[in-house]
Amino acid sequence: MARNRYDVDETLEDHFDINQLKRLGGYVKPYLGKMFFIMVLMLSSSALTMLIPKFVQLEMDRYIPQKDMNGIIRLVIYTFLIVLYSVICMWLKIDQMTKVGQDIIHEIREDLFAHLQELPFSYYDERPHGKIQVRVVNYVNNLSDLLSNGILNTITDLCNLIFILIFMFCTSPKLTWICLCGLPVLIIYVVVLKRKQRASWQLQSNKQSNLNAYIAESINGIRVTQAFVREKENIKIFNSLSMSYRKAWLKAVYYNFMMSPMVDLISVITTSFVYVVGVSCILGGGRSGVTVGVLVMFTAYISRFWQPINTIAGFYNSVLTAISYLERIFETIDEPVEVTDAPDAVEMPEIRGTVDFDHVTFSYEDGIPILKDVSFHVDQGQTIAIVGPTGAGKTTIVNLLSRFYNTDSGCVRIDGQDISKVTLHSLRTQMGVMMQDSFIFSGTIMDNIRYGNKTATDEEVIRAAKTVRAHDFIMQMEDGYQTQVNERGSRLSVGQRQLISFARALLNDPAILILDEATSSIDTETEIALQKGLDELLKGRTSFIIAHRLSTIQGADRIMYVDNGNIMEAGSHEELLARKGLYYDLYMSQYQG
Template identity: 45%
Template sequence: MAQNTVNRDEDQLNRSKTELILRLGTYLKPYKLKTFAVICLMLFVMVIGILNPYLLKVAIDTNIKNHDVKGLVLIGVVLLALNSLAMIASKVRWTMISSVTNNILVNIRHELYTHIQKLSFTFFDNRPVGKILARVMGDISALQNLFNQSIQTLIPELLSLVCVTVVMFVLNVKLAIASMSILPFLAVAMFFIETRARKRWDDYRKKRSNLIAFIHEDFSGIKVVQSFAKEKDKEKDFKEKVSVLMGSFMRAVKMNDFFWPLVELSWGVGTVIVFYVGYKLVTSQEIEVGTLIAFSMYIGMFWRPIMNLSNFYNTLISNFSAADRIFDIMDIDPEIISEENAPAIPRINGEVQFRNVTFGYDENSTVLKNVNFTINPGEKIALVGATGAGKTTIVSLLSRFYDPLKGEILVDGKDIKKVDLESYRSQMGIMLQDTFLFSTSIMENIRYGKLNATDEEVIAAAKAVHAHDFIIKMENGYDTDVNERGSRLSLGQRQLISFARALLADPRILILDEATSNIDTHTEKLVQNGIETLLEGRTSFVIAHRLSTIRDCDKIMVIGNGNVEESGTHEELLRLKGHYYKLYMAQYSFINDGA
């Protein structure tokens, strides 16, 4: 899939109307009893509405004419009681509709959120976060009117239309056919409008997604924006995107606005046709004048549901795009999943093997080529090499964030693709180069490594990495909120908390990707001393550009040109005088020159 940006419209699959309606209809199934109850309440209110004119007719033509005060009072009481019941029924109906609709939206949003969490890194690599948020929040919310009207409008109006149509054919077949003669032309015109309106709503949703992605990216990088004084430039970009969004919305609305006048025009033309045919039938004495008058009343009852259904169809078309965008993501299969009935991996000893592993992030480039190595349990391994050489790729493959294109990765002799993914990852501790903290307290951020950990265990982990001293000096100690992404803390403090979180998980394999890159030299020494005992008995992979931090590793692997170019201890690689020797001497010379 092509890389998406905030300025590029997303690719989208347009499903058929039937497929979307059937698929959306499945979300109504758990609430079919409530939906049936709503329809019954609506029919009850409709019947009372029909009875009102009849009871008024009886009151006027019978009770008032005959001065029957008791009968008039009785009818008044009946009208009051019936309409009070109708008012209560309407209130209950709206409450039930709101409940059903909100529950459906919650279910869809939860299903989409759960599905997205299972998707592979490739999915997130190719999409701005803002565009994902647009689907989880905005597109799902757009379906609310659709479900409201499907319960409130679609079923009752269809039932009403069928009943009126039957009555019209019973009264007179010729007049019934005449009243419906305009429908084929209306259907063709609506299809013409629908195909164009749907494309315009698709475009509107894409532009809306672009705007949300832009806003999310801008606010996430607000420190960079302000530090370079680019507020005016961003404001200009924002106005341009809002203008584009407004234009796409107006184009979609203008096309949708043809629906209502088209139905009204068809109503008028259909009425003229009925009166013309009716006049011919009356003059030829095929029908009585009363039949024509009754039929003229039924024409209104026939076209009113069509008018309401056209409004529902309008809503349907404007929200098809939102449904398409939701199902686009739901139909993406996770690339990294456990095989069916995959066994849970036992407690890991820590032996790691890469066998002829080849990998690339896309079809046009290969990061690793036929990589082979074996790591013994409990060994501390350092990965060094130039930026982009593939160090992080190796630990990402080991963590099974991606699967190799060729070859296999074994842990304790078991192919990690053939064991339960959750049981495997639960025994790994990963501290990535990009430190991420949640917008909650320091205590809860560390506890994320082991959700059932006690406060004492959390504090012990913090002490092990020497984070305890700065934490207790903060305003609320371990209960201090770190703000979004930990913005309240320094880079070094964030990494120490992240380190404590990884250690609390008590992992069998520990991965440290540039874990000490933002820690000052004094703190780094404290951390190194603190983790020595914690690394004992665990296989660990350390990625670091500062070679001074990896001198004591059991094995150092130099990654370059898609493979392991050198492997050995610090002393062995120096004696080899290869790539590692050059890197080490370059850093040593740089430090001496700086001193």
């Protein structure tokens, strides 16, 4: 997938793989019993409806010439009963297969979403979120018709085709062979068209993905767009992407629609020849056994013969379309989960709080290391502040401690335990993390604070909010803790969002607390009040604080200055000032005068 670009098509280097359909069959397998029952109903209905043209032939060749009204009435009653049975079978098929199709789609989407929950940060760092979203929603939805109707209809119509051919050969082998002459032409046409169809649907899915990615990006950045008056430029970009999608969609549909007219054309030509031969036989005295009734019955069978072929051709189109989406869906499901439990992973014991980085090297991209052979030791209960210029690797250190990424080399240990050897759940449930992005979910403020600890009581939520000095502003809102907030917390100030995220992190009562720019958007007065609550909270708890505002970390047990992937200096606030090194320069740049 293209790296963070809405204007670059995704590429799939693999050729058509029948295993994609086999994997889809794995989702279909649990429903085979229900599908078999519906298929039996549809086949019995189809077999019975094959008798209706025979009834017409009997009426025309026997009952009407003999003026046998009782025979005609019987056939009418039989026809009515057959049609009624067919209607009931069709209703059951639509009802049950719609449910089956949606159940399968739900399972595919559930597997896809569950896998996305496990993929590492690196996966989302490299991909436009809109291109991920389109796979979960649009691509899976596009399989609906194939799963709800396509598979069963095709199997049923294949069986119907056999029934029809049996009736046709029993009626007139000569006319049947004339009808079958068009099939080789259709098969050649399908083979030639297949490659163009698949390529066109892949292109269409690319353009749809690009458009969705840009829409998602534009919505997330709407405030910046309006602030810089970029509306017209964005509309131009959107129109360009939308027109590309429109052009690709029309081309794909064009190739799809080329199938049905060809079937109709071959049907009309073969039917015309059947009429010519049939009428010639009738005019010749009927020595071949072709009567007016037989010809009428046979032409009825011809229309039924090409109808399932048309359905099968439509199914073929649906399969080619679905393949372009299945490739994208299974590509995502097959994306390796780089950060996962080792086969022999054990539960992390209750964390006391000692931390060791042992010659850790890490890079987001091959050949561009962010951390280079970093080593340090932290005792239980210490507060460690990490400072340094932007991009120096500060956030990377705490991300490795939470094991959001795996190290390239070296080892991270907590209480002497290599964290790559323990389960992620047992590790992260004992850590509290507040990141730079104070993400707020749609729901109440109470729900947002309780997000990481669903068993917490209201009293515990309120206590955490009071600790971080969020309680007062929450109570000033119209419904207090039950106030509804929008996705990303658009009703809240940046500082309020950070305080709620802070309370969320603290509610877990973590053994190790990580604060990544936790107070960057809090005013000075709130920061002073917050610091008083944190001083009590941090006692006996190992903490890592990343901060640009040095006023928040002067009381830390140790301050590490990180730059160029290494720890350049480490010591207390007073020790580092006395050295008059990098930390001293940073401090003086903030407090000069």
